[in-house]
Amino acid sequence: MTDLLLNVDAAAVDWARAQFALTAIYHWLFVPLTLGLAVVMGIMETCYYKTRKRFWRDTARFWQRLFGVNFAMGVATGIILEFEFGTNWSNYSWFVGDIFGAPLAIEGIVAFFMESTFVAVMYFGWNKVSRGFHLAATWLTGIGATLSAWWILVANAWMQYPVGCTFNPDTMRNEMTSFADVALSPMAVDKFFHTVTSSWIIGALFTVAVSCYYLMRHRHQRLAVASIKIGGSVGLVAALLAAFTGDNSAYRVAQVQPMKLAAMEALYDGGRGQSLTAVAWVSPFSQPDYASGEEPPLRIALPKMLSLLATREADGFVPGVNDLLRGGYELPDGSKAMSMDEKIRRGKGAILALQEYRQLKAKEQNGYLSGSDYERLYILGETLKDEMKFFGYGYLNHKEQAVPSIPVCFWAFRVMVGLGVVFIAFFAVVLFFAFRRDISQPRWLHVAALALLPLGYVASEAGWIVAEMGRQPWAIQDMMPTWVGVSDIGSANVMVTFFIFLALFTTLLAVEVNILRKQIKRGPEEAQGEVKAEN
Numbered sequence: 001m002t003d004l005l006l007n008v009d010a011a012a013v014d015w016a017r018a019q020f021a022l023t024a025i026y027h028w029l030f031v032p033l034t035l036g037l038a039v040v041m042g043i044m045e046t047c048y049y050k051t052r053k054r055f056w057r058d059t060a061r062f063w064q065r066l067f068g069v070n071f072a073m074g075v076a077t078g079i080i081l082e083f084e085f086g087t088n089w090s091n092y093s094w095f096v097g098d099i100f101g102a103p104l105a106i107e108g109i110v111a112f113f114m115e116s117t118f119v120a121v122m123y124f125g126w127n128k129v130s131r132g133f134h135l136a137a138t139w140l141t142g143i144g145a146t147l148s149a150w151w152i153l154v155a156n157a158w159m160q161y162p163v164g165c166t167f168n169p170d171t172m173r174n175e176m177t178s179f180a181d182v183a184l185s186p187m188a189v190d191k192f193f194h195t196v197t198s199s200w201i202i203g204a205l206f207t208v209a210v211s212c213y214y215l216m217r218h219r220h221q222r223l224a225v226a227s228i229k230i231g232g233s234v235g236l237v238a239a240l241l242a243a244f245t246g247d248n249s250a251y252r253v254a255q256v257q258p259m260k261l262a263a264m265e266a267l268y269d270g271g272r273g274q275s276l277t278a279v280a281w282v283s284p285f286s287q288p289d290y291a292s293g294e295e296p297p298l299r300i301a302l303p304k305m306l307s308l309l310a311t312r313e314a315d316g317f318v319p320g321v322n323d324l325l326r327g328g329y330e331l332p333d334g335s336k337a338m339s340m341d342e343k344i345r346r347g348k349g350a351i352l353a354l355q356e357y358r359q360l361k362a363k364e365q366n367g368y369l370s371g372s373d374y375e376r377l378y379i380l381g382e383t384l385k386d387e388m389k390f391f392g393y394g395y396l397n398h399k400e401q402a403v404p405s406i407p408v409c410f411w412a413f414r415v416m417v418g419l420g421v422v423f424i425a426f427f428a429v430v431l432f433f434a435f436r437r438d439i440s441q442p443r444w445l446h447v448a449a450l451a452l453l454p455l456g457y458v459a460s461e462a463g464w465i466v467a468e469m470g471r472q473p474w475a476i477q478d479m480m481p482t483w484v485g486v487s488d489i490g491s492a493n494v495m496v497t498f499f500i501f502l503a504l505f506t507t508l509l510a511v512e513v514n515i516l517r518k519q520i521k522r523g524p525e526e527a528q529g530e531v532k533a534e535n
Contacts, residue, residue, distance in 0.1 A: 264470060
C-alpha cells in the first residue's frame with residue numbers, strides 16, 4: 001500500500017465491489033423488516049399485557065411468527081457480509097481494522113447474543129414464563145436487533161466520516177484514540193436514527209399490506225383492522241421522523257461530504273442562496289458535462305432551500321462540483337478551500353514521505369542510522385502528522401476521479417424522497433379510514449397497500465445507494481480509495497464466488513417469500529377459533 005504505483009487488478013476491484021454490493025442489497029431486504037416488525041409486535045404484546053385479552057396474544061404470536069422467518073434469513077446474509085471484509089478487502093481491514101473492528105465486535109458479542117437469547121424466550125416461553133417477563137423478552141429482542149444496527153451503522157458512519165483515530169507510521173495502521181468519538185460521531189447518530197425510522201416504515205407497510213390482503217379475502221377481519229391501526233400509526237410516526245432525521249443527515253453530509261451533496265443535487269457551480277432541485281433532466285445513463293457549469297435542463301427548484309438545508313441560512317454558500325475541484329472559495333472558518341489538484345499533490349508527497357520513513361525505520365532496526373538519518377526521520381514523522389489527511393488523494397490519478405456518479409446519486413435521492421412523501425400521505429389516509437371510516441370497504445386502498453410494499457424496499461435501497469455511491473471513490477472518506485483496500489486476489493476467484501452468492505441469496509430470498517406466503521395464507525387459524533369462542 002505504500003507504493004505510489006499500485007499493481008491493482010481493475011477487474012478484481014470491480015468484482016469485489018459488485019460482490020459486496022450484492023451481499024449488502026440482499027442483507028438489507030431482511031434487516032428493515034426485522035426492525036419494523038419488532039416495534040409492531042412489541043406494541044401488540046403490550047396490548048395483551050394491559051388487557052389480558054386472548055385476541056391480542058394471538059395477534060402478537062401471528063406477527064412474531066412472520067418476524068422469526070425474516071430474522072433467520074437476515075442473520076445468514078449478515079454473517080457473510082462481515083466475512084467479506086477479510087476475504088475481499090484485506091488491505092482495508094489491515095489499515096483500519098483496529099477502529100472498524102471494534103463496533104463490529106461489540107455488535108457480535110453484545111447485541112447479537114442479546115437478541116438471540118431473548119428471541120428464544122419470545123418464541124418458546126409463552127406458557128413457561130410470566131406475562132411480564134415474556135413482554136420484556138419481546139421488547140428486548142427488538143432492542144437487541146436495534147443495537148445491532150447501531151454498531152453496524154457506527155462502523156459505516158466512520159467510513160463516511162473517520163474520526164477518533166490517528167495514523168501510526170511504525171505499524172502502518174490507523175489506531176483508535178477515542179472510542180467515544182467513533183461511537184457517538186454526529187454522522188453515526190444521524191445515520192442511526194434515519195435508518196431505524198425508515199426501517200419502521202417497512203415494518204408498517206408490511207403489516208398494513210398483509211392486513212389489507214385479509215380484508216380483500218374477507219378473512220381474519222378483526223385481526224386485520226387492529227393490525228392496520230397499529231401498523232398505520234407506527235408508519236405515520238416513522239415516516240415523519242424519517243423526514244426529520246433525513247434533513248439532519250443531509251445537513252451533516254453538507255458539512256463533511258460536500259461532493260456527495262453536489263452529486264445528489266447535480267449542482268455543478270455553487271453559490272449563495274442555492275435552490276433545491278425538485279426535478280430536472282439528468283441523463284441516467286452517462287456522467288453529465290459538469291465542467292461546462294450549465295445546470296440540467298427542465299429544472300424545477302425551490303428557491304434558497306438547498307442553502308437553508310445545507311447551511312441553515314437562506315443565503316449560505318453551497319459549493320458545486322466545479323467549486324470543489326477548483327477550490328478557492330471561502331470556508332466557514334474564513335480560510336480558502338484547497339483545490340483537488342493540490343490535495344492530490346500533497347497526498348502523493350505523503351505517500352513518498354511514508355515510503356522514506358519506512359526505509360529509514362528498516363535501517364534503524366539493523367543499526368545503520370546516522371545522526372542525519374535520525375534528524376530526517378524526525379522531520380518525516382512531523383510531515384506525516386501534517387500531511388496524512390491528504391494521504392488517500394495521493395492514489396488519485398486525476399481530479400475527476402473524486403466525482404461520484406452524478407446520475408446515480410441524483411435519481412436515487414429523488415426516488416427515496418419522493419416515495420417518502422407518498423408514504424406519509426398513504427399512512428395518513430389509512431388511519432383516516434381505520435378510525436373514521438370502514439377500512440374494510442375501499443378496495444383501492446387495499447390494492448395501494450399491496451403495491452406500496454415493494455416500493456418501500458425500493459426507497460430503502462435507494463437511500464443506501466445514495467449513501468454508498470455518493471462517497472465514491474472512497475472506501476474511507478478522504479483516506480482510502482476503494483481500489484487501495486481490495487485484497488490481492490485474482491478477479492476470477494471473486495467472480496466465481498459472486499455467482500455462487502447470487503444463487504445462494506436468491507434461493508434464500510425465494511425460500512423466505514415462500515414461507516411467508518404460506519404463513520400468511522394459513523393465517524392465525526388457532527386464534528380465529530378462540531376469538532369466535534370469546535364472542
